[in-house]
Amino acid sequence: KAGVTQTPRYLIKTRGQQVTLSCSPISGHRSVSWYQQTPGQGLQFLFEYFSETQRNKGNFPGRFSGRQFSNSRSEMNVSTLELGDSALYLCASSLDGKSSYNEQFFGPGTRLTVL
Amino acid sequence: GENVEQHPSTLSVQEGDSAVIKCTYSDSASNYFPWYKQELGKRPQLIIDIRSNVGEKKDQRIAVTLNKTAKHFSLHITETQPEDSAVYFCAATTNYGGSQGNLIFGKGTKLSVKP
Numbered sequence: 557k558a559g560v561t562q563t564p565r566y567l568i569k570t571r572g573q574q575v576t577l578s579c580s581p582i583s584g585h586r587s588v589s590w591y592q593q594t595p596g597q598g599l600q601f602l603f604e605y606f607s608e609t610q611r612n613k614g615n616f617p618g619r620f621s622g623r624q625f626s627n628s629r630s631e632m633n634v635s636t637l638e639l640g641d642s643a644l645y646l647c648a649s650s651l652d653g654k655s656s657y658n659e660q661f662f663g664p665g666t667r668l669t670v671l
Numbered sequence: 672g673e674n675v676e677q678h679p680s681t682l683s684v685q686e687g688d689s690a691v692i693k694c695t696y697s698d699s700a701s702n703y704f705p706w707y708k709q710e711l712g713k714r715p716q717l718i719i720d721i722r723s724n725v726g727e728k729k730d731q732r733i734a735v736t737l738n739k740t741a742k743h744f745s746l747h748i749t750e751t752q753p754e755d756s757a758v759y760f761c762a763a764t765t766n767y768g769g770s771q772g773n774l775i776f777g778k779g780t781k782l783s784v785k786p
Contacts, residue, residue: 589773598778599715599760612773615672646714648774659705660774662714 558583560649560663568669574635577666581628581649587611588630589660590622593644602645605630606652634668642670673698675763677777684751685785692780694761695743701763704737704744705774710757718759719746751784758782 561580569575581588589612590602601614605624622632628649634641644667648660674697684690696704705720721728721735721744728735732751737744748755758781762774 591774591776599762599774599776601773601775604773614773659717659720662707662716664714 560647560661562645562647562663562666564666565664566667566669568671569637570671571637571639573637574633575637575668576631576633577645577647577668579630579632579647579649579663581630581647582661584651585649585661586628586652587650587658588624588628589648589650590630590632591646591648592616593646593665594642599646602632637670639670641668643668673701673763673765673775675761675775675777677761677780679780680778681781681783683783683785686751686753688751690748690751690755690782690784692746692759692761692782693743694745694763694777695741696763696775697742698763698765699739699742700765703764704735705762706735706746707760707762707776708757709760709779715760748782751782753784753786756782756784 563578587606589604592600603622604612608624619635624630644665646662646665648662650658650660677694702723706718707715708718709715719733719735721737732749734747758779760779761777764774
């Protein structure tokens with residue numbers, strides 16, 4: 557089975573721009589979660605999607621948004637980019653995210669640099 | 672919301688020694704506690720997890736203990752090897768709304784195993 561994939565792997569943007577990141581979960585997985593990883597703050601939960609609905613949300617401003625499609629693929633969007641948004645954005649998928657037996661599998665991440 | 676504290680932030684041991692990483696959590700409703708290992712430039716990978724109805728779990732050289740009363744859990748690695756060198760993250764989550772896709776992570780422990 558193919559693992560979680562993310563595109564693009566690297567992005568360079570300037571302040572004020574917006575960006576869209578994509579995540580394809582493992583086949584059959586319906587839950588997709590997004591995390592922001594920075595050296596100072598570690599891994600921080602952004603949001604989780606299941607069956608095209610946002611099921612959980614972390615403490616990030618409204619500039620961060622996401623969606624999930626009927627095939628479980630997910631996108632996240634960051635508008636009005638700030639320097640502090642530079643980070644590795646990781647997505648993780650699990651079967652349904654409802655049971656504690658559902659391990660989350662991480663993708664390789666998208667490295668976003670904001671200049 | 673949930674808050675997870677992780678100590679120490681860095682840990683250096685000699686090959687063959689044991690390593691212990693400790694985490695505390697704030698939300699008594701948390702019921703799932705995974706540990707992830709992240710090697711340099713790679714994605715986080717689950718190494719062991721424990722549920723709130725279990726006090727201890729072991730998998731070869733790795734063990735995790737959970738004290739629900741004190742709200743802390745620990746990772747124990749015995750007979751450390753150079754390939755154990757990585758950043759280790761603890762996490763906690765609660766099954767709100769039937770979801771466990773919102774992992775709250777500690778800030779990580781960089782483990783260095785010296786040959």
